[in-house]
Amino acid sequence: MSFDQLAAELDARKAASLYRERKVLQSPQQPEVVVDGKAYLAFCSNDYLGLANHPAIISAFKQAADEYGVGGGASHLVNGHSVHHHALEEELADFTGRPRAILFSNGYMANLGTVNALLDKQDAVFEDRLNHASLLDAGLLSGARFRRYLHNDTASLAQRLAKTQARRALVVTDGVFSMDGDIADLPSICEVARQHNAWVMVDDAHGIGCLGKTGAGCAEHFNLSQQQLPVLMGTLGKAFGTSGAFIAGSEVLIETLIQHARTYIYTTSMPPAVAAATRASLKLVQTEQWRREQLESLIERFRRGCAQLGLDLMDSPTPIQPIMIGDADKAMSMSDALREKGMFITAIRPPTVPGGSARLRVTLSASHTEAQVDRLLDALDQVK
Known part of the structure; x- marks a missing residue:
């Protein structure tokens, strides 16, 4: 060959x-x-x-590595869900104003796992044309009917939602678009989705930490409730200065991901020291x-x-x-x-x-x- x-x-x-x-x-x-x-x-x-090299975060990482070692050792559902993973999930849930949160090893895995856990060929997914590659891949791999709407255009979204007869409809958008830097018109997107009985998922990788009074991202920036914005994704490798990602939402959503998100079930957990470092970072994000x-x-x-x-x-x-x-x-x-x-x-x-x-x-x-x-x-x- x-x-x-x-x-x-x-x-x-x-x-x-x-x-x-x-x-x-x-x-x-x-x-x-x-x-x-x-x-x-x-x-x-x-x-x-500016947190990736912060001494308090480095110190938290070192201390946790001394106490818990480096590797996660196993998936979360086998033997890799450490005390720091669990505490970080609870703290991220409080931070975002959602009942539960679940950690993923990175944002790509969070997006693939979540969309594929929620949708199949009976469903439909509606994505902004400028969405991140991980969101587009997630929608395509889910097998759901895949539709793209014009960038940040709620009229275009409404037209497409009005035509669907799918079992479930999921609207997916970046919160802050990674190559353009503009912010999604989330209040309008959430309202259009509500009118058509659709769910909304936001990838807030570039908004979390930066937007909102306490840095809780686009949801806080626009004061959107869990009912308006049921699936919230954030990454930890950008404003938080560490690594990994999370999904925050309802009890039912998080339990569904634990049961069905293959990128969560079938991968080793992030190092416990990274979770510990992120807990220190979260405090700085909120207070500074x-x-x-x-x-x-x-x-x-x-x-x-x-x-x-x-x-x-x-x-x-x-x-x-x-x-x-x-x-x-x-x-x-x-x-x-x-x-x-x-x-x-x-x-x-x-x-x-x-x-x-x-x-x-x-x-x-x-x-x-x-x-x-x-x-x-x-x-x-x-x-x-």
Whole structure:
């Protein structure tokens, strides 16, 4: 068997400036990093609150590793559900204002497991066109009738819901869209779903920790109850600075996932020390409001500076601040030019985003300073 066809496809990706390459990070996640032996000021991490390298979280991880070891050892349903896993689930339920929560090893597994536990070929799933790949894959793999509605367009959603005769209808959307940075119109989406007797599931990976008075994400930001928003997913590897994901919801929902979510049942639990570290992180997310205030201030400063430079910023009020470039080759060239000036920013190209919409995905963190944002603006002014 020859891999010549695969090699040709890889060559074609390189020629189209769509080839992906890994860079080796040689320092902690923080604004100033070392990548492939060179120092950079980074604006491409999802560590939105600056917690990934926080000493209290590191200390909690070390202490739990000393007490419980490293590996989870087994699945949650065999012998891998530790005291820290259980406590974290209870604390996340309180945090989100839901009766129960359940941990998954990562967001992809949470989305695949949840959608496939709730739906089958008798059902229908309705997804925003710009949903994360894990949500799209989950819907397709479920076997349910798969429908996509126009981005953040409740009229488009309503038209599709009105036509379904499925046993169950599940509306699935990102809370904050990971490549555009805009926020889903959840109040309207939830109301349209209610009118058509559909459930709503929100992937709040990029909203949890950042939005809401206490950082509880889109549900808190829009004051949406469990009845309005019955399936809430959040990740822990972004604003929380650790790893993993969770689903929060009713007693019936969580028990259904325990019984039927294959990505929960058939995988080893996350290391207990990660759960312990996340418990420490959760306290900081709730109590250190200044981190969200710092983020808001930096976002305003960056957007104001980009407007003065004439850069095409997408309409985002979140830490995700994409600069629209369009052409993939130009986006790559700008990313390389910024790297030459000590700025580490990733160019996002198709198929991650639609053709002709390549961009520089700038992400801000509460650990950035105003001076660092100004350095980025100066660099952008030189390479634009």
